[in-house]
Amino acid sequence: MTRLQQLLFGQGFTYVTLTGTYDEATRRGVTQLQNDRGLSADPEGVYGPATRASLEEA
Template sequence: MKRLQRLLFAHGLYKGKPNGLFDSAVRKAVWEFQVDRGVDDDGRGTYGPATRRALEG
């Protein structure tokens, strides 16, 4: 989870410190990333396979 937080931070979407928790701030950042990148295969705010591929790619 900390890796996810660092990746979202690198994209300017997560402002907090990596703490390993999938909290509302992380969910919101994931949702914003999905909207910005057109990731529709995972539920909004869900860190699923399609979102992971887009974020790590």
């Protein structure tokens, strides 16, 4: 979970902190990422394969 939070923070989602827990701020960051990039393959707020690929390729 910390890696996800690091990636989100590194891409400008500065309200995400490194807690190691999929908390509300992390879910909000994932949702915002999905909205910003027009991702709809994964459910909103879920760090699924399409969201992971988009985040890790950036």
